[in-house]
Amino acid sequence: MGRYGFANMIGSVSYWTGYCQVGSPCLPYNQAINYGPLTLYSGIPSRPYYPRGFLWDEGFHNLLMRKFRPELSLDIVASWLDMIDSEGWIPREVVLDSEAHRRAPPLLFEDSTVANPPMFIYLIGKLMEDSAIVSAQKDRLIRIFPRLKLLYTWLKDIQKGPKEGSCQWQGRNGTTDLELNPGTTPSGLDDYPRASHPDSQEYHVDMRCWMAMSSTVMLKLAKLANATDWIPTIQSDQILFNNLTALDQLHWSDSAKGYFDYGLHSYEVAIVGKKQPDGSVKYRREVFSKPEYRFVDDVYGYVNIFPFLLKLLPANSAKLQIILTRLNDTQEMWTPFGLRSVSKRSRYYDAYNTDTAAPYWRGPIWINMNYLALEALQHYSTIDGPLKILAKNLYDSLKLNVVTNLSNQYNSTGFIWEHYDDKTGAGAGTRPFTGWSALVLAIMGDAYN
Template sequence: MVNLLSLSALLVLGCSPRSVLATTTDNGESVLHSEASRANNQSLFWGPYKPNLYFGVRPRLPQGLWTGLMWGKVNDFESIRDCIFRSLAFRYTCEQHEGLAGYGWDEYDIRRGGVETIHDVANQLDLTVSFVKVLAAPTEVKTEGEPTGFDSDVAFSGTSESLGDYKIVVTKGDGDHPTSDHDLVSLRQPDKTTVRSAAIPDEVLWQAKAVVFKHLSNGIAEVQEKYEPEQGPPPFLVYQLANSPGSGNLHIVQKIFEGPFEFDVLFSSDSAGKELTQADLTAQITANSESFHDKFSQIFELKAPFKDDKYQVFAKTMFSNLVGGIGYFNGYHLVDRSYASEYEEDSERFWEETAEARARKQEKLEGPYDWFNTMDDDGWIAREQILGPEPRSKVPEDFQPLESAHLEFPELGETYLRSIYPQLRLHYDWFRKTQRGDVKSYDREAFSTKEAYRWRGRSETHCLTSGLDDYPRPQPPHPGELHVDLMSWVGFMTKSLMNIADALGMAEDVEEYKKISHAIERNLNDLHWSEKDGCFCDATIDDFEEHTLVCHKGYISLFPFLVGLMKADDAKLGKILDLIGDEEHLFSPYGLRSLSVKDEFYGTAENYWRSPIWININYLAIVQLHDLALQDGPFKAKVTELYRKLRKNVVDTVYNSWVETDGQQNSNRAEVRPG
């Protein structure tokens, strides 16, 4: 005998302000409109911009319609009890769930949509979610499941100032439903779609899961009052929501299936054009997939030894999750201005936007521009964009207040050059002013008395503002410290702005940046190079009030190299390459370690930047090795060999980790293309 899984799938619809009404429709064919007349950037208007959910769609508006997918099995009482009281096995917000084998985008085009798969072992379910945009409008979400209210479609009509009049249709879908001869089926029928509408405060709309659990708990209480335990109905009836459609700003759509299932969610607006049939939509899903694969192959030509089909699947998945993970949030920062006086006197995400910019270099990408629009009047940008209560719920409380005198390492975009240049310059000037280090007070010998830098926000055990958190720094903390990674970032910013100013024909600014860049490169050698250790080091003031270097060989030691401040003929480059390639220090079969194996702090305490291999830093190293390998110099052969070995090790590490988690399932499935 085979027992089939009973599953509850819920679609959560939220809208602020409250303006949606749930009704039923019997016109067998679902409606979908496109909006071809809108500007090109409307293709970015809708997207899965709620990446904190396993699947959540919203427009790029502070207020408006959003949707989220929630599911859980209803086979037994224990599973649901765990869901409600311990929030287990009922999926909605992305968590590190035990029993969730993996989830993510197999393919995603930021302007057309994509396909996401979710492998939920605990719920014995594989979900495939196809998100489709047609002519700049969000069009369809197709949800399918494999085993592991309303008789027909359900329509929601709404209106808002930003979206106008619109309609959402949740189709009846295909799939079997569990059956029972219990008398509760006269009130609760699992083959029907149920809708629970509610009006709740806009500021708590993001807590939809708690609202669902509340209604489930109310339904349980009703059953407990009516039936003795031995006479109780099966779980799928107990946990079916009461059908109560109407007006409100939160609508929960529940479907209960047994075995494979499929249903569509369709959006249309009154300003749209031609109606599309479901056959058109199916064709669009196939066309989008073919387009994605073709474009990817044209733009990203994989190089040996990574040209096999398995690496194609891997690369497409990595790229898709970068661009499919971009979110839209709005709200307020929690800002600590207690350091304002110091500020008056004298902060994991453009990796994603950079990848997308490469894929669409003819089109403007708004991520960097939006990032710099969060700048305050003085040039400060919060190191974390924790906007509003929803993203704040995922950040430990101690990390939520952002101090305006502290700064995360800079990550600069190169789009909208002319319009964004004043903001780049303001941020740069603020950076150099507030993070400046002290050269004069300690009679340090340096080419420039101005180009030295110290991270603000340093504690005895951490320097969170550097992004390298627990990496060993000089002890005890001292106001005379100088940090080589920070000076390197300033040097990188300077060269970047110099290139932008040159492209814009700003000759005076170019000359200014050249002088600063020269001073930084000289001071890196004067203040931070240790000939004895053969690497760059942080500096502090010793007991005799003299400048001294504190060397912990690792990522910090490489920073001038990592950001491109070392020339191919620099004699110091040879020693840096020796450190990179030394297996007794940093080099490993998996990539460069963050700290030398021989360092006294290696692998100690929280061990965040004290041994782990960080792919972003390894990427910087690979890029610099590649650039130097193309130049003539005394270390060309060594650079070329290190580039070859490190590149292979890092790619293999990421690929093998992907296979060990979700990659094998993705690889097997993604080899078969639709159409």
């Protein structure tokens, strides 16, 4: 399975040329223009179903590829950064040639005001943990720095929330009545439930954590590049976004015992079908309790453990202990096959988002997020403190669950899958999916650093 996963990931690396369809606030609704000409050198998640570049997927792909060919990973990062516009935006999905267009949804175009998780910054941070790579690739890292700085600055500006240090994913639809919970595709966690009524006052815990991680990596890169004029700015950002007191004030709920998004939210919503005169059924969302500004604390899952996933909490944190305890609860995220995306106790667990949109990030097990959880558990298991043994035990058990299930599913079906059923462990979604699911190879080798 390991050789298959890595060989197919390397084999997925492709080269495209063409134009990307991009929308803009300057254009009429649902209209786009050609952005380019562009070239892209990148891996893909799945040749038969997703033969195009995905921005945050590619960051995960290269967490594995860097272990074998760090120069290839830097080539791929540079190619993506070559598409950056003057403000710092990069297309989230890149559809350039006829093969990609045949498999892309109709009228797919990118929005120049919408971001994606900064996985390339995370990847550069991992590369810089290896002193041999830094020594060998210092010139390339310095050449990449100006465009990563532009990307980081754009992210900080466009994702700014209503309070100091808060962050907000842009691109949610606050007017739709067709979805149980309006999606947040820019976050990478497409249908993960957020505030039920999107507006400008909401803010999101995962985006805040991405900025905390990014500011730390960018400070390290700025020092490598000797960017003395920008170092004071990024130092200030690093202090702001890594301030745990502020993180707690923005996102921690003492009553619900967790980190949560904040926004205009109703606890009582449902997709209701009404029969039409012609006999058809029309589905729309009904809201049964008035939305109020509050923590979105009827949802618990991947988003809510980001301070743990990105290793932002100290090893002696009481809040980290709460996260690890909830992690180990089979009624929450723990399964014999890996961590499910949303707790079984959550209102949105396994819930369709429309009459036809099956749960995507509302229960299924995703290997990229289990990789981040395992990396974090390994990290905390190596630090002296009250949680060291618990973290080690959870690491060993979770690794066994993930590797055993992927091995069983591969042996029985011949495929690595997009995600896995949290009740049976069965492969689901697209196959073969030797994108981030191939991170099981790194998991098998305990190869995170």
